[in-house]
Amino acid sequence: MKIRFASTLIITALLITAYSCKGEKQNETEASSAEEVKEAPVEAIMYNVDVASSSINWTGSKLTGKHSGTLSLASGTFEAKEGTVMSGSFIIDMTSINVTDLEGDDKTDLEGHLKGEKEGTEDHFFNVAKFPKGVFEVTGISEKEGKTYIEGNLTLKDIKKNISFPATTSVEGDVMTLNTEIFTINRTDWSVNYASKSVFGDLGDKFINDEIEIKISIKANKS
Template sequence: MKALLPVLLAGALLATPAVAQKTTAKKASTSAATTTATYKLEPQLSTLGWVGKKVTGQHNGTVDFKEGEVLVKGNQVTGGTFVVDMTTLKDEDIKDAGGNGKLVGHLKSEDFFSVEKNPTATFKITSLAPIKGAAADADNMTVTGDLTIKGITNSITFPAKVGVKNGLAAASGTATVDRTKYDIKFRSKSFFENLGDKVIDNDFMMTFNVIAKQPTSVASNK
């Protein structure tokens, strides 16, 4: 019996590190699930399109993201901030160079986005709420955030498809924006009378596809 005691004691001591390793691994996994990570926006992979309508038709184009970040906890997006470079605003439907340049110049002027004074616009997520029963390929989140244009900030809400997978956070959807809330009143029937077919809709649409990447140092530790 005495001869068995050292063997049993040695076995117990050798088993201890294995238990410690399991405990440490469990704690690390729990920590990863509760720690918020910052994913960096990939401007070259992200797109932002716009559509503006009027009585006689519509115009559409793009504007580039400058920078941004997405906050991720576990496999869920919890927040984010995005900066748009308004100097990159383009129109895609007018093929004539002269007419295209005239429209873009007008959109960048004081009548619309006042780009010289306000070269960037920003959007900051303030809340995300799951959409119950959303299909796998449909919008699954209701996103609310603060949109700042021309230095004026208003809260907007819209549905989007949001997800995190393999070190990438992605979001896509369409948001409707009332331009008059940002002091863009040019040819708005809400402020001017007798415009006839010169009326421009107050609302314009922004369609986005955002891709953000997990920092390399964090991804390599997984």
């Protein structure tokens, strides 16, 4: 009886641990074929992205923990009508990959690995020497379950896929802000395959989750 009870506790603990490690995917996107870029009506107002006040926050995870960081924008413009984004695009500076949860050599090593700076690791993640920029282009706006979703083509490593995510926009004076909820992309859709158990079947517990959590915060000024 004691052995059976102990076994039950062990199995329960393992299930709880597995669930906790897996976590809940927030606003999981489904990448699809690229779509035509949306054009704004002539009466829309143009805003230029303030790159110093805008950022992308990311979180990646594995069985033993997670890492988080930021990316900077290089430039961008949006066209809005009555406070609603009608069209627009922004360029992501992939060379700006920054790890915020580590310090010293650990921080430098992980940033270098993500950028592919060390010989033999170029294509593990983002290979920023070959692909220094990412791009997002708005292809549409939709409403779902009381939320506004921005649809657009995300290009990473020269691979263009269409995704959508919930976001809110507001305009105060000559300033427009755009903030997304946390959403999740599958990195393998853009051929970021390193240590992915969905790509490589013999990793054991040495895998990195395919899902990356993203949150975009943009400030733009009326042109």
